[in-house]
Amino acid sequence: MEHHDNLLGTLACDAVRYTLPLYEMARMRAATCPRRDGAGVFAGDGPDTTLRWINTVTHVRTLLGPQHRQVVTPNNDTLYTNAWLDLSGGPLLLDVPDCRGRYYVLGLLDAYTNPFGYIGTRTTGTQGGTWLLHGPAWRGEVPAGATPLPCPTNAVWIIGRILADGEADLPGAHALQDGIRLRRPDGTSAATVFDAGMQAGERPADPDRYAAVVTRMLRENPPPAAEAELVRSFAPAGIGSNAPLTGAQRAALATALTQVDAELAAPRVSALGGGWFLPVEIRTSFGTHYALRAEVARNYIGALGVEEAMYLMADCDGDGLPLDGRRQYELVFPRQGLPQVGAFWSLTMYRKSDCMLVENPLQRYSLGDRSPALRPAPDGSLRIVLGAQPPSENALAGNWLPAPAEPFYVALRLYVPGTTHLERTFRYPPIRRMKEAS
Structure with missing residues (x-):
């Protein structure tokens, strides 16, 4: 027995x-499928219902800040666009407009969390188009002008990220969001009521x-x-x-x-040197690595494959001591050692205790290659100062990433990382504790 x-x-x-x-x-489908459609019609008849609208596109229209607490380690670079698909009733057409040079990606996950496909500037270019998304059993004719995109399962999660350079850039990002639409091949609305269960x-x-x-x-x-x-x-x-x-x-x-x-x-992480680690390293499929797949699903569900984006973390300095905003630190990228990306990079600050962005007087939550205040040194190196107190040198005011006066961690996001990152030959500089002023 x-x-x-x-x-x-x-x-x-x-x-x-x-x-x-x-x-x-x-669980994520139940959490993020809308209860109401675009006309405000509820899928079900009360707050306890498990009915949702599916095959519909929803958008987050603002850049996430400290007031947004729905997800941990949120990015402050992109707007999110979200859609859950049920392809069991037949294929759907996804229309995407010309992005006018703006970086975007629509990452597609199957029911097993494999990031099997991408529509966006890296993979399909900037001109947009129409894609026919269909499940594994579908056989039929692809409509004229559409590109077939076979999906491994009938349940698909589309997670979109659209670059927005601050509040002034939101109208352009919104225009791209508004042009992303789902419809049936006969032209009727794709939206339907679905029991999330x-x-x-x-x-x-x-x-x-x-x-x-x-x-x-x-x-x-x-x-x-x-x-x-x-x-x-x-x-x-x-x-x-x-x-x-x-x-x-x-x-x-x-x-x-x-x-x-x-x-x-306690997820395994891939150490990169200098105190940096890579929590998720997946390309398009986990294959038979079921434990790793479960680990990512539990801790980092929705992560993109590394060819699209790498998310590097550091919660300790170069000596292995925990980062704490009551100290001051510097991160120095040498002139020839800046992150190499096809889209953009950013360094974002988070409070360790709740994994959230931190309110600060500058409302500055990240710094990166699009930050107008960030200034390189005369020798071409780039020095970023981390801490609750601003740097004593006025010349570094634009290079200060405010931290809470408590333990923190940072995330270095690389969108469309270059070969040196993918092949692990890039040298990530350590975060060094600065000497206390005497």
């Missing part, structure tokens, strides 16, 4: 590692709810053929079966959910 329990426990852990991304995608705040803790959610996701979004047998093997643990959980399955799954969550809570 004990041997059987051990086998069931191991199987339940394997099943959770494989299926956790499906659960997290379902759960509420936004449901965490994967209850084994019965977890099994029900991922079993539905597996049914609606079958795994690749090469993984079908593996998924069938999860049935004895109650995953993929429509039968109610037995007492043994419920106990094993409850333990597995707790155990796997603890495993994934």
Whole structure:
């Protein structure tokens, strides 16, 4: 009996590692699919309903600041555009206008969180176009003027990021957002009511709810053929079966959910030197790295592949000591050692305790290659000062990134990173603690 329990426990852990991304995608869909359509019509009849509008594009129209607390480690560079698709009823047409040279990306994730496709300046250029998004089973004729974009699953999440250089640049970014539209091939509206099957705040803790959610996701979004047998093997643990959980399955799954969550809570990171690390390193698919896929789904869901964007973090100085805004630090990029990007780079400040942007008198939350106040030194190097107090040198006022008077971390975002970053030959300068004024 004990041997059987051990086998069931191991199987339940394997099943959770494989299926956790499906659960997290379902949870994010419930959280971000709108309850009301563009005309203000509710999908359901009350606040407790799980009905949502799907196949509709929604936009965040402002750059995120300290007052926005929906997501952790938010970027302060781009506006977000969001759409969840259900392709089970047939393909959809996605129209994108000419971006007029503005950087943008629409990243596409399948139900398993693989970032399988990109529409944007890096991959499809600046002129826009029309794409036919279709699920794996669809066979048909592609409408004239449309480019087919096959999707591995019928559930797709489109996460768009559109560059905006501050408040004055918002009208141009809004115009690009307004031109991104979904429609059916016959020209009718793509929007439809969809039962998300759960509420936004449901965490994967209850084994019965977890099994029900991922079993539905597996049914609606079958795994690749090469993984079908593996998924069938999860049935004895109650995953993929429509039968109610037995007492043994419920106990094993409850333990597995707790155990796997603890495993994934301390994500592995890729050290880059100088105290910098890369939390997510994925291109277009996780392949069979199921534990890594689950880890990213739990901690960084929605991350783009590194060819589009790299997100580097530092929460310690070059000596390995935690960064704290009560001290003052400098980050110096040598003249020939600035970040090499095809789009832009930025360095953003966050409070360690809540992973949020920090209010400051300058309302300056990031610095980067588009910051008009940022000045290089006479030798061409670029020195950025970090700390709660401004630098004593007036010449560095525009190079100050204000920190809270408490522990902090920074994120260096590289959009369309160059070869030296992708091949790991770029040398990232350490953040150095500056000497205290005497």
